[in-house]
Amino acid sequence: MTDGLEIRPVRGIGDITAGDDLASQIADAAPWLADGDVLVVTSKIVSKAEGRLVEVPADGPEREEARAAALVSETARVVAQRGPTTIVQTHHGFVMAAAGIDASNVDKTHLVLLPVDPDESARKLRADFKARGLGVSVIVSDTMGRTWRNGLTDVALGAAGIEPFRDHRGETDPYGNELQITQMAIIDELAAAGELVKGKCDQVPVAVVRGLGTPSSDGAGAVALLRDAESDMFSLGTAEARAAGLRDAAVLPDGSQLALPGTAVDPAAVSRALSTVAELLAHGTEVTPAEVFPGNGATAALHVACPGNSPAAFMRLGADVHRLRVALAAEGIPSVPLPHDDGVRLDLSGS
Incomplete structure (x- = not known):
């Protein structure tokens, strides 16, 4: 004090x-x-x-090119970009606009680095x-x-x-x-x-x-x-978060991640996942509850089916099942795909 x-x-x-x-x-x-x-x-x-200091042309496109090159040299990773603004992490670890490179209070032929x-x-x-x-x-x-x-x-x-x-x-x-x-x-x-x-x-x-x-x-x-x-x-x-999400979707694991079978699933979360993929599923693909948890009536499993048994139909079914599993995972709901009659059964578990 x-x-x-x-x-x-x-x-x-x-x-x-x-x-x-x-x-x-x-x-x-x-x-x-x-x-x-x-x-x-x-x-x-x-x-x-x-x-x-970095020497740059006083004006013109060459100045912007030199400034962009300086930004690259000072950047450990790009965090976000929107319009002319680039937020980066510097080699120091600071997250800031343009890596802290400054053109103010210096003559027009130089840029100041941190x-x-x-x-x-x-x-x-x-x-x-x-x-x-x-x-x-x-x-x-x-x-x-x-x-x-x-x-x-x-x-x-x-x-x-x-x-x-x-x-x-x-x-x-x-x-x-x-x-x-x-x-x-x-x-x-x-x-x-x-x-x-x-x-x-x-x-x-x-x-x-x-x-x-x-x-x-x-x-x-x-x-x-x-x-x-x-x-x-x-x-x-x-952009990084979106890319990380896509990578996670590409390696979405099967069965081993269903850690607590039988635990309650939030019905609203299942509904949101279904809404996410509703307009993306192939024509004729149907998703219906296959089982509910005793006690709270929440969905315990989903049945995904599509008409036909041709290779093309099975490809569409596989794509739809993966879309649905990714949407469920985004809601924190692990799922296990299992073969089931004319389609696939997805066993669900609360996370």
Whole structure:
């Protein structure tokens, strides 16, 4: 808990070029810096100092081609595309528009890429200030959009001298409830606060937050904020999710996945699955309940039949059965196809 924070802009930092000493530039522009201050430094000036620039034509289709090539080089995977907007995961693990490549606040013949290792950039800048006798923390920030929310905000790409989280897990709230998942992303909050005094057109690339407390060791860095693939419920873009679904449909397993035979099936889910394929089934294919669960009357099995016994009829039957099994699987209902008189019986189980 702090008594309050002060956020101050650092004005007067000139244009940064490759090889510049950022600590010197910032210290000269802010002689009032003190131990315990948190520097929120726009990633763009870090990238410029580190020479993370790509030369491109000033205009014309060649410029767009060069920008597209830069995007490819900075992309680990494409998450989503719509119109001119491409959301990608960078090699750092950040998910952001255009891999963070920026054409603002730089001459028209260059694009600015993100720092190669923003955490290392923050550690180096902090060490440079320490060599000057100042114990400060450093956050390297950049602007991002947020899923499901309009507008932009600054977030932390790199950090040193400050822990990325304020972890409340295990604490008790005023009502006696134990907090179990509350981890505040402190460095993101400070990055956004710093943007309030920096702005995009004022050429103020550094803000100072004062009052948070004495800097710690380098800390875990901003990399700790990246959610791993196993716990990321939204890691796939639309196209990726659709492709993954089609692959799952292609390898939909038989019998072994019917783990709990006889468990209740949601009748509404079966109805939705049937509605999904209703307009796609071959002419003459009929799907009827073959059995119900005792007690709740839910469908326990379906009978899929089609007229005729020619090879073509059997091919249509197989295709229809697979469509129905995929639709059922999408509703969380495993099924086992079994031969049955003039068609196929699908035994169902709740998941």
